[in-house]
Amino acid sequence: MDFESWWLIFMPLLFALGWIAARFDFRHILSETRHLPDSYFKGLNFLLNEQPDRAIDAFVEVAKLDPETVDLHFALGSLFRRRGETERAIRVHQSLLLRADLPEIKREHALHELAQDYLKAGMLDRAETAYLELESTAYSVQAKRALVRIYESERDWVRAIEAVKQLGQQVDESVPQRVHYYCEIAQKALELKPHDLPAARQAIQGANQVVRDDPNASTPASRARLLMLRATLAALEGDDQAQREQLLAVLDQAPEYAGLMAQQLITVDTRLQGNAIQTLSMHYQIYPSLDLFQVIFKTLRTQQDSETAWLFARDALRAHPSLLGLDSLIEVELAQTDQVVPDPNAPLDSRALNKDDLMLLRSVMKQHSQRLDRYTCQVCGFQAKRYYWQCPGCHGWETYRPRRLEEN
Ligand SMILES: [Zn+2]
Secondary structure (H helix, E strand, C coil), rough: CHHHHHHHHHHHHHHHHHHHHHHHHHHHHHHHHCCCCCHHHHCCCCHHHCCCCHHHHHHHHHHHHHCCHHHHHHHCCCHHCCCCHHHHHHHHHHHHHHCCCCCCCHHHHHHHHHHHHHHHCHHHHHHHHHHHHHHCCCCEEEEEEEHHHHEEEEEEEHHHHHHHHHHHCCCCCCCHHHHHCCCCCCCHHHHHCCCHHHHHHHHHHHHHHHHHHHHHHCHHHHHHHCCCHHHHHHHHHHHHHHHHHHHHHHHHHHHHHHHHHHHHHHHHHHHCCCCCHHHHHHHHHHHHCCCHHHHHHHHHHHHHHHHHHHHHHHHHHHCCHHHHHHHHHHHHHHHHHHHHCCCCCCCCCHHHCCCHHHHHHHHHHHHHHHHCCCCEEEEEEECEECCCCCCCCCCCECCCCCCEEECC
16 A cells, blocks of 8 residues: 555544544533532633622632532632732631641642732731741742742841742842842941941841852942942941942942942042042043932032032033933022122122022922932832832832932
């Protein structure tokens, strides 16, 4: 038999087999569906018609009629949780866990669902206990990630560090927030009254070690933060030189973040009679930012002369027109005007922009500029007056750029 005629017999045979298999499968489905209660189909229908309340009632009915339906309980529990009915979700998953006949794999699934219920309900202690129980199961990685989130929200940085370290051993990914965890500990120690300098030093050393072990953990944001913390530590130790060195290092290691520490640098540099203002002005040419503009303009105006300050401001605003820049320019001008006793005999044209004019101009501008004077999370859009390393909205790390809304 040649190849073509062999096919002529084989193809119809394949079709016949497929038809028989389909009929068998269809009959199997039909026989199974006959065993399902009507409420199940009602619930399905309500779900398809986007009536989740009535769907839930119908499914609860099915669950009562047939308590063995484990998967339906899972579906119900997760529906309750998604709708914010965490108490009902918890009850469903707890009742599943109480079953003696539940296979181990389903028990772990139920415990994972219950842990998510507790987390959503804000019951962090119970969520933590449930996730800790899941550490040696198939849900280990999810449990570790959730534990990190729990320790972060409790601001328990020591345990967060440990959890992230263990997570890093399970999944091959860099965790840059480990540096921030150490920075949080250091910052807290520096803010304590009285300051806990040994604790701050130890935390900073911990952050240094993380960066040494994993160079990917070092980001511009974490570098800037670490340098600024070292500078604050040096300031509290009374070492002006060291403080200035750490702050100047930000310009090289995290140039975009200069605006966050510029005022601190000017303050210490003025004590040391240095010329950081020139360094900052040159830095501004390459990395312009509003925060930096404001510090440079104010410093030039107060430490040098108004002409130098105005020349800088004019060039800067020409290159990067900005309402907030103009606003801070008028603010400094007003502060200076307050110190000058007006000359009532001065000719009219020299008083063309007197204090009242400046105040009027500023109040008009303020209405527009105020909403732009915010840092914004790049992930969730949360806006804040102050700069955050961790977004208070979405809890993401390093999601803020060191730039005001107007500059984005
Ligand atoms: Zn956010």
